[in-house]
Amino acid sequence: MANLTIQAPAKVNLHLRVKERRPDGFHNLESIFAALAFGDTLHFEHLDEDGALETRMEGPFSGKAEIPPEKNIVSRAVSLFRSKTGYARGLGVRVDKRIPLGGGLGGGSSNAASTLIALDTLYKAGGGSLDGDSLAEMAALLGSDVPFFLGETGVSYVSGRGERLLSLKAPENLFLVLVNPGFPSETPRAFRLLDEFREKNGENAPDRHADIPNSGGNFPDPSELCEKLYAAPRDWPFQNDFLPVFLDDAEGGAAYRQMLNGLRGLGADFAGLSGAGSTCFGVFSGWEKAEKAEKSLLKTWNCVKTTFLLAHRAIPEYNNNTEKGRHRKERRHGDNRYQGP
Numbered sequence: 001m002a003n004l005t006i007q008a009p010a011k012v013n014l015h016l017r018v019k020e021r022r023p024d025g026f027h028n029l030e031s032i033f034a035a036l037a038f039g040d041t042l043h044f045e046h047l048d049e050d051g052a053l054e055t056r057m058e059g060p061f062s063g064k065a066e067i068p069p070e071k072n073i074v075s076r077a078v079s080l081f082r083s084k085t086g087y088a089r090g091l092g093v094r095v096d097k098r099i100p101l102g103g104g105l106g107g108g109s110s111n112a113a114s115t116l117i118a119l120d121t122l123y124k125a126g127g128g129s130l131d132g133d134s135l136a137e138m139a140a141l142l143g144s145d146v147p148f149f150l151g152e153t154g155v156s157y158v159s160g161r162g163e164r165l166l167s168l169k170a171p172e173n174l175f176l177v178l179v180n181p182g183f184p185s186e187t188p189r190a191f192r193l194l195d196e197f198r199e200k201n202g203e204n205a206p207d208r209h210a211d212i213p214n215s216g217g218n219f220p221d222p223s224e225l226c227e228k229l230y231a232a233p234r235d236w237p238f239q240n241d242f243l244p245v246f247l248d249d250a251e252g253g254a255a256y257r258q259m260l261n262g263l264r265g266l267g268a269d270f271a272g273l274s275g276a277g278s279t280c281f282g283v284f285s286g287w288e289k290a291e292k293a294e295k296s297l298l299k300t301w302n303c304v305k306t307t308f309l310l311a312h313r314a315i316p317e318y319n320n321n322t323e324k325g326r327h328r329k330e331r332r333h334g335d336n337r338y339q340g341p
Contacts, residue, residue: 003046004044006117008040008099014238030158032155049090055093073142080142100278102184105178113150117135148165153311170309178307193245246277266282268283
């Protein structure tokens with residue numbers, strides 16, 4: 001039996017602007033990240049041999065090939081945590097993988113962050129001590145999106161390369177339908193296509209796809225963006241810089257157009273692209289309307305999921321009575337855990 005279980009929520013980018021390239025090779029970003037009540041589940045158990053690490057992936061998106069440790073972000077997170085803290089307990093980690101790979105939903109980053117949170121919990125239970133800044137520094141070393149999943153709230157305005165966060169309150173009574181087309185979007189290719197698109201068409205290309213809302217144009221300033229989060233979704237000015245690029249892409253443009261038009265045609269108040277693809281999402285004002293849209297979209301797409309926004313970050317759960325009682329005292333700020341399918 002696992003000693004500890006933690007959820008690794010997916011996220012969507014409600015808004016994503018890719019700005020100038022930085023000296024370190026990354027791009028500066030402007031985005032609004034929102035964590036979802038849907039994602040992977042990570043199970044941790046102690047092994048007898050100190051320093052041992054066994055990881056395995058299960059579930060519909062676990063993949064057929066074994067991922068080498070140097071490319072497995074869970075293994076990398078464990079190794080980094082051990083190097084920074086000296087924590088040497090042997091660990092077995094099972095990941096129930098439900099987040100589509102290459103879907104723009106932050107699955108790898110969320111797995112890394114949830115691994116850090118889980119290890120921090122186990123480390124402190126054994127008498128260790130680690131401050132929040134150290135955990136955040138480790139997260140930034142693992143990837144640009146990882147720090148977001150350590151945030152206390154489920155929604156953040158994100159800038160820099162992803163490490164600068166302004167926590168926001170999650171809007172209430174909004175329901176999302178995720179639609180994945182069945183193919184991944186590779187981030188390096190997405191940025192290459194974006195660079196080529198901008199060289200040809202200019203940075204904003206405002207009127208190229210007038211039939212697809214939120215596919216290009218002028219951008220509000222950061223304070224206005226954050227304020228608009230609490231307006232009706234049909235009035236959101238949010239956009240994604242990758243969307244006009246993908247709509248022009250011969251390989252997947254028709255699929256993106258079909259997903260977005262399908263969501264809007266089924267009553268979504270807002271429809272957009274998450275991250276650098278390939279998942280699209282629609283925002284609905286009612287759960288029943290969202291579920292009805294999900295059932296309709298499943299006639300065309302194999303991977304469709306209705307979900308909602310989370311209020312705060314993932315919380316570890318012990319799976320034995322002794323630890324559970326102690327841990328319950330640590331989480332008095334509410335519970336928005338979710339159950340996977």
